[in-house]
Amino acid sequence: MLKEFKSALFMLLLMTLLTGGLYPALITGLSQTLFPYQAHGSLIHHQGTIVGSNLIGQPFSDAGYFWSRPSATTPMPYNAGSSSGSNTGPTNPDLETIVKDRITSLKESNPQQKLPIPVDLVTASASGLDPHISPAAAQWQIPRVAQARGLSEQALGDLVTQHTEGRTFGILGEPRVNILTLNQALDQGRAKP
Amino acid sequence: MTANGIFQIVFYLSVLLFLAWPLGVTMARIYAKELPMGLRWMSPVERGLYRLCGVKVDEEMSWTRYALAVLIFNLLGILAVYLLQRTQIWLPLNPQSQANVSPDLSFNTAISFVSNTNWQSYGGETTLSYLTQMLGLTVQNFVSAATGMAVLVALMRAFTRREVQVIGNFWVDMTRSTLYILLPLSLILSLLLVQQGVVQTFSPYQSAKLLQPVTYEEPVNGPDGQPLKDANGQAVTKKQTATEQVIALGPVASQVAIKQLGTNGGGFFNVNSAHPLENPTPLSNLMEMLAILLIPTALCFTFGRFVGDDRQGVAILAAMVIVFMAFLTLCVQAEQSGNPLFDKLGLDVIASNQTPGGNMEGKEVRFGIVNSAIWATATTAASNGSVNAMHDSFTPLGGLAPMALMQLGEVIFGGVGSGLYGMLLFALVGVFVSGLMIGRTPEYLGKKIEAFEIKMASIAILIPLIAVLLGTAVAVVTEAGRAGIANPGVHGFSEILYAFSSAGNNNGSAFAGLSANTPFYNILLGLAMLLSRYWVIIPVLAIAGSLAAKKTIPSSAGTLPTHTPLFVAFLIGVIIIVGALTFLPALALGPIVEHVHMINGH
Numbered sequence: 001m002l003k004e005f006k007s008a009l010f011m012l013l014l015m016t017l018l019t020g021g022l023y024p025a026l027i028t029g030l031s032q033t034l035f036p037y038q039a040h041g042s043l044i045h046h047q048g049t050i051v052g053s054n055l056i057g058q059p060f061s062d063a064g065y066f067w068s069r070p071s072a073t074t075p076m077p078y079n080a081g082s083s084s085g086s087n088t089g090p091t092n093p094d095l096e097t098i099v100k101d102r103i104t105s106l107k108e109s110n111p112q113q114k115l116p117i118p119v120d121l122v123t124a125s126a127s128g129l130d131p132h133i134s135p136a137a138a139q140w141q142i143p144r145v146a147q148a149r150g151l152s153e154q155a156l157g158d159l160v161t162q163h164t165e166g167r168t169f170g171i172l173g174e175p176r177v178n179i180l181t182l183n184q185a186l187d188q189g190r191a192k193p
Numbered sequence: 194m195t196a197n198g199i200f201q202i203v204f205y206l207s208v209l210l211f212l213a214w215p216l217g218v219t220m221a222r223i224y225a226k227e228l229p230m231g232l233r234w235m236s237p238v239e240r241g242l243y244r245l246c247g248v249k250v251d252e253e254m255s256w257t258r259y260a261l262a263v264l265i266f267n268l269l270g271i272l273a274v275y276l277l278q279r280t281q282i283w284l285p286l287n288p289q290s291q292a293n294v295s296p297d298l299s300f301n302t303a304i305s306f307v308s309n310t311n312w313q314s315y316g317g318e319t320t321l322s323y324l325t326q327m328l329g330l331t332v333q334n335f336v337s338a339a340t341g342m343a344v345l346v347a348l349m350r351a352f353t354r355r356e357v358q359v360i361g362n363f364w365v366d367m368t369r370s371t372l373y374i375l376l377p378l379s380l381i382l383s384l385l386l387v388q389q390g391v392v393q394t395f396s397p398y399q400s401a402k403l404l405q406p407v408t409y410e411e412p413v414n415g416p417d418g419q420p421l422k423d424a425n426g427q428a429v430t431k432k433q434t435a436t437e438q439v440i441a442l443g444p445v446a447s448q449v450a451i452k453q454l455g456t457n458g459g460g461f462f463n464v465n466s467a468h469p470l471e472n473p474t475p476l477s478n479l480m481e482m483l484a485i486l487l488i489p490t491a492l493c494f495t496f497g498r499f500v501g502d503d504r505q506g507v508a509i510l511a512a513m514v515i516v517f518m519a520f521l522t523l524c525v526q527a528e529q530s531g532n533p534l535f536d537k538l539g540l541d542v543i544a545s546n547q548t549p550g551g552n553m554e555g556k557e558v559r560f561g562i563v564n565s566a567i568w569a570t571a572t573t574a575a576s577n578g579s580v581n582a583m584h585d586s587f588t589p590l591g592g593l594a595p596m597a598l599m600q601l602g603e604v605i606f607g608g609v610g611s612g613l614y615g616m617l618l619f620a621l622v623g624v625f626v627s628g629l630m631i632g633r634t635p636e637y638l639g640k641k642i643e644a645f646e647i648k649m650a651s652i653a654i655l656i657p658l659i660a661v662l663l664g665t666a667v668a669v670v671t672e673a674g675r676a677g678i679a680n681p682g683v684h685g686f687s688e689i690l691y692a693f694s695s696a697g698n699n700n701g702s703a704f705a706g707l708s709a710n711t712p713f714y715n716i717l718l719g720l721a722m723l724l725s726r727y728w729v730i731i732p733v734l735a736i737a738g739s740l741a742a743k744k745t746i747p748s749s750a751g752t753l754p755t756h757t758p759l760f761v762a763f764l765i766g767v768i769i770i771v772g773a774l775t776f777l778p779a780l781a782l783g784p785i786v787e788h789v790h791m792i793n794g795h
Contacts, residue, residue, distance in 0.1 A: 001261065003247065007364055008266040010246040012273060012336075015371065020332040023376065024447040027383045031393040031446065034384070039393045041442050041470060043401070050401045053440055055390050055469040059407045069558070075411040081398060081439035082319050083464040085555045085583035087706030089680035089687075090532045091791050095554065103538060116541040119531070123554040126467035126565075126582045132558040136547035171197070171204060173475025174549045174561035183404055 044184075052180050056080050057131040060183060063109055064148035066133070066141050068179045069120055070102060073128035086124040099123070110144035132176035135164050151191050159191045194525055195544050198563040202521065205479070205567060206514070209486055216487065217494025217506070223373045224346050224366070224495070232373050239372055246364065253359035256738025259347055260731055262363040263340060267307050267727075270336065274303035274329040278321070287322035288397035294320060301715035306330050308726035309337035309608050311452065311459030311578055311701040312718060314710040318441035318462050323395060330459060331448045335379075338455030338488075339370035341610030344730050345492065346370075348614050349499040351737035352638045355745050360737045370610075374488070375455060382450035385480055390473035391446040399440045406436045445471055453484035456608040458578030458701045466568075466581040467557055478564055478581060485568075485577045489606040492613045500638050504756035509616055512764045516605045517574050520594040525566040527591035528552050533792060555586030566591065569702075573598040576608035578701025585680070585688065585704035589788035593780060595702065596691050600780075601772040602657055603698040611699065611726075614733045618650040621736070623760070623767045624753060633753055639745040646739060649732035657725035658775045660697035664721045665690050665779065673713035679706030683790070687783035694776075696721040 031039040042054040052058055057068045059077040071077035072086035088095045102122040107113075118136040138160045146153045163182040166175050185191070219229055228236060243250055254262065278294035281287055294302070298314055305312045306329065315321065321330075343366035350361050387393050410430035415421045421429040445461040449471055452459055459465075466472040466481055490510065497506025531552040535542050544550035549561030556565045565582035572579055573595035584592055598605055604615040621637055625647050628635030635642040668674030668689045678685035688704040695702055696718040703709070709718065754760065 004258070004262045004265050007246045007248055008262065008269050011242070011248075011266065011364060011368075012269050012332075014242055014245060015336050016273070016328055016332045019335040019371065019376065019451075020328040023379070024327050024331060024444045027380070027387075027447040028393050028395060028444055030384060031387040035387050038387050038390045039446075040396065041392045041394075041399060041440055042390050042473075043399060043440075050399055051404065052401045052438070053470075055473045056401075056438070056440055057469075058403050058405070058438060060405050061407070062405055065405060075433070076407055076409045076435050078407070078438060081441050082316060083441075083462050083468050084316070085464055085467065085586065085705065087583055087585040087679055087704070088554060089585060089684035089706070089787075090534075090552065090554070090588050091682060091684060091787055092680045095532075096534055096538075099534070099538060103540075116539055118541045118548040119535050119550060120548060120553045120558055122540065123535075123552075123556075126555050126557050126580075127462075127464045127469060129469055130557050130559075131469055134548040134558055136541065136545070139547070167197070168475040171200060172479055173559050173564060175546055176558045180404065187404065 051184070054178070054181065055131055056129050058180050060179070062148070063144055065183045065186065066138055066145060066179055067121070069130050069133055070122065070124045071128040072124045078129055080129050083127045083129055085126045085128060088124070110141065112143040112147075113140060115140060131178055131180060133179055135160065135175050135177055138177040138182070145186070149186065155191045159185060194529060198525060198529070201563050202525070202567060205482060209483055209490060212483065213487060213490035214494055217491035218498060220374060220491060220495040221498035223369055224499070228373065232377065235372055239368060242368055243364070248362070248364040250362065250365055253362055255358050256360050256734045259360055259363050260734045263344065263730060263734075264727065266336070266367075267340065270307040270333055271303045274306055274333060275299045277325045277329040278302060281322040281325045284322065284324050286324035286327070286395065289322070291320060291322045297712040297715040298710055301719040304719045304722050305701065306333040306457070306459060307337055308699055308722045309341055309455070309457060309576065309611065310696060310699040310722045310726070311457045312696055312703065312722065313459055313701070314715055316463030317460060318443070323443050326448060326461060327444060331451060334448065334451040334455050334457040334459070335371050335375050336367065338375055338451075338457065338609045339367045341608050342370040342374070342492075343367040343610065344733055345610035345614045348617060348733055348737045349496055351741040352500050352640060354741040356743070357741050358738070360734070360741050375451065378454050379447070379450040382454060382480060382484055383446045386446045386449060386477055389477035390470070391449060391477060392442050392470045393444055393446040394442050395444060396442055398442055400437045401440055403436055403438050406434055408432060408434045442470070449481070450484070452579060453481045453577065454488060456485065456489065456575045456577045456612070458572065460579060465579050467583070472581055475559055475564065478560055478568070482564075482568055482571055485571045485575050485579070486606050488609045489575050489612045492610065496613060502756065505638065508756045508761050509613070509620070512761045513574075513605050513616070515761070516601070516765060516768070517570065520574070520598055521567065521570040524570050524591050524594035525563060527588045527594070528562045528566050530588070532588060533794060537794070552586070552588050552591065555583030557582065569595045570598065572702055573700055575606040575612060576603040576698060576700045578695065580702055583705060584691070584702060585706045589784040589791055592687065592691070592704070593784035596687070596694055596784065597772070597776065597780065599694045599698045599700045600661065600776045601768055602654060603700060604768060608699060611729070615653070615729065618653050618733070619768050620755065620764060621646055621650045622654070623764045624755065626767065627753060627763055631753070633751055636746060636752060637755060639748065640740045640743050641746060646736050649736045653729045653732040654771065656728040657697050660721040660725045661693045662775070662779070664693035664697060664717055667717065668693070668714070671713070673711065677708040677711060677714055679708065683783055683787045687787065690779055690783050692718060693721060697725050699726050
């Protein structure tokens with residue numbers, strides 16, 4: 001009994017050193033050397049300040065920006081210091097209320113658009129930080145953004161296409177549009193009229 | 194199901210089997226003490242560990258001593274993780290100054306990680322310091338997985354022994370699992386994940402300037418620290434504007450790699466692998482999904498090698514894959530069909546190359562429906578419990594699939610080690626029942642199966658079931674239990690049932706709307722996790738001890754073959770009957786009623 005206790009104690013200490021100390025330290029060292037950009041969060045720098053991460057979404061509500069998916073983080077949406085999904089169940093009456101509200105505000109801001117709204121644009125993401133919307137959800141918003149910015153729908157369509165990532169190797173995952181880099185491109189005047 | 198969906202599923206399973214076979218064969222060699230070339234340089238480390246710990250490699254243990262070593266080692270682990278959480282504010286590597294964790298939450302988290310459950314009552318980025326995540330959680334991710342593998346190795350070894358009282362040395366089996374299997378695989382996977390964008394840094398959280406400042410309503414707290422309510426019971430809020438976004442970072446990749454490989458599942462961040470910095474791309478998602486099932490699948494091949502008949506391992510794996518495919522199909526189908534509410538509201542819900550469609554509440558666009566459903570099925574078939582989508586927001590039948598897979602006892606792949614030893618218990622019951630039916634002496638792999646083995650197998654199969662049902666019953670009838678419910682109606686019952694199915698089978702995933710960070714749930718779920726981990730391990734080791742002491746009988750015309758499709762079907766039958774008899778009434782009250790409600794538009 002005492003012998004096993006001694007073995008257990010030393011084994012735990014040494015395993016802690018090995019798997020809790022050396023292992024993460026080694027991975028950190030290698031990552032910082034081989035992939036410093038990714039290891040630090042794929043941050044985007046602009047004129048010396050951090051203006052976001054390529055992998056983290058931001059909230060948008062101006063007519064001249066493409067809008068992200070609803071976020072359930074608190075207290076602010078897209079709070080990347082405290083990720084969270086809505087966890088609203090499929091038959092929860094709140095789901096109907098909140099989705100209806102989202103549909104109303106999307107439609108009011110974009111009255112020219114008559115196509116049905118893609119489902120991802122009115123449902124909260126799992127992380128509350130989803131950096132993407134579906135290509136259909138970006139297309140759907142083009143008339144509103146075009147009007148607010150005085151750009152042609154054609155030019156915006158091209159910009160959305162440029163920012164669309166297909167399935168990896170043509171197979172994995174889903175096609176998607178990075179909302180932050182798309183909106184940054186808009187602000188930088190990359191949509192040619 | 195879309196053509197691409199079917200293709201992704203087939204692709205996933207093919208890659209999995211392709212990787213698992215060589216790994217399984219290699220693991221058999223490692224446990225037989227023949228190290229492959231690439232790992233030999235580590236053997237001085239192994240010998241050094243034994244010397245410092247006073248372990249004699251050739252000194253084997255009786256099953257009681259083996260069990261004692263497991264229990265003491267795990268008990269010390271619980272103490273270590275508990276103490277780290279209770280003192281983290283005074284320790285280094287806490288750049289966000291996370292406060293010391295409350296006693297009940299520390300108790301729950303300590304048990305959760307040591308028992309390989311990794312249920313998360315806390316949100317990682319808002320609760321734990323980098324040091325606690327590394328020295329507490331990452332360490333247990335390794336050694337709890339290695340404990341499961343060691344117990345399995347002891348059981349497999351017992352089948353090959355004749356009339357001896359010893360089943361191996363726990364310290365050796367555990368150390369070899371960590372050093373030669375878990376650690377090398379984690380090193381490779383971590384770096385692949387960082388390349389894809391998973392963060393790995395000791396820097397504090399960063400602030401980013403938002404492109405468009407955001408206005409939001411922040412709840413106002415009264416002088417007592419509780420949210421203020423107005424006369425109508427609505428929360429009082431005030432308008433706030435934020436121009437910056439805080440981005441949580443940390444040594445994430447090193448922990449994610451082992452949490453996937455070791456069927457642990459406890460995420461670095463609150464939303465686990467749905468977080469873009471924990472699982473940024475479809476490719477990282479594929480790697481993490483492969484890592485969930487890789488070792489449990491490979492261990493089936495290891496088992497075949499161990500007992501000298503590859504077909505035995507393949508038969509067990511076939512039973513797992515068949516049940517897995519059935520639930521996977523159900524889950525994908527249910528999520529892709531989606532919620533009739535969204536049709537009613539006139540949304541575009543048809544999957545295409547432009548939109549994932551289906552039930553996208555609680556899912557990420559980069560994964561869509563198919564990868565969320567594969568993940569949900571894999572993570573609950575295995576006792577992993579990590580998530581890349583919020584199971585609470587799944588459709589009723591989409592959520593039934595993961596819940597039922599846990600309730601089957603975590604033997605469809607199951608935890609590393611624990612899944613296969615659980616499955617072998619069902620195999621013992623299977624040969625026993627079939628032996629009774631056809632009047633043959635029940636034997637498995639040359640060992641006669643007698644009353645003692647069946648008693649122990651029954652205990653190990655029944656204890657988790659009891660933990661789940663009793664726990665659910667207690668929570669449903671008490672005020673403290675019902676207070677945690679987030680969604681009204683039958684879905685609230687499903688949340689509680691899911692929580693106890695998860696804790697009572699050491700899975701760790703959740704219908705996360707349930708507010709489980711209360712003393713009531715932290716303690717009750719903690720006890721469920723303890724009970725069902727160790728009251729499976731102890732009977733399994735007892736069986737190992739008993740089998741090792743038996744004679745091996747050569748197979749004869751009277752032996753029931755256990756590698757045939759007939760046996761596979763029989764094994765599946767036993768698992769499904771035990772699971773269905775126990776849980777169908779509860780499932781009928783939860784997801785099944787909710788499904789009927791949903792399709793009728795309530």
